[in-house]
Amino acid sequence: MSLPPLIDPHRHAVFVDFDGTLVELVDDPQAVAIAPAALERLEALQAALGGALAVVSGRRIADLDRFLAPMRFAAAGVHGLERRVRPDGATERLAGPEVLDDVREKLGGPLRDNPRLKLEDKGTALVLHYRTAPDLKAVAERAMAEATAGRHDLNVMNGDNIVEVHPTGMDKGKALAAMMRDAPFAGRVPVYVGDDTTDEFALKHVRDAGGVSVKVGDKRSVAEFRLAGVAAVHRWLAASA
The missing domain is CATH 3.30.70.1020 (Trehalose-6-phosphate phosphatase related protein; domain 2)
Incomplete structure (x- = not known):
């Protein structure tokens, strides 16, 4: 696999995993942290994309909000069982x-x-x-x-x-597909970045759709492109922003 192309803010919609992608994996899931400079770059990229950036995670959206504060963003939490299409929108839950x-x-x-x-x-x-x-x-x-x-x-x-x-009935790929039907994602080319087995659903969907599928780390993947780790993800996002 090769390095991914830079994000084109005029035509791409970016979906990014959280743990192992934006932040390093740690023993205590509540102890993760993102560097302030990295968060600022993420906000800059979101603005350049016209808001077409979403965090897709197995975590609850409420937890993502806490870790990425004060940034507001679109998100799919709990593998898509929670969803917020617009940064200022309400969180929808598909199950109790x-x-x-x-x-x-x-x-x-x-x-x-x-x-x-x-x-x-x-x-x-x-x-x-x-x-x-x-x-x-x-x-x-x-x-x-x-x-x-x-x-x-x-x-x-x-x-x-x-x-x-x-x-059943939901995974990160289905969550991404659902979000791509609405503004500001609709009509754009999807980009997905993730490291875990659970990200493979989204990576496959994006590759099949002709988007940019990016695997983080060295595990086997259906993705077309690869980044070595969290630091490499942030360098790529910074270059794109």
């Missing part, structure tokens, strides 16, 4: 937290038995983290499989040191 109540209860036992496993409750998604306990990968995967057994309305995904469950 009650759909996962049974799974929460069933995960209680494994979490008590394995205190090094951490549960992140996003309301419409549940995430088992084992970054600080990689030896518990199989335990986490088995616990989630057992907690979701027979639930065909739920989708379990294995990501970077996590196992996540959320309602």
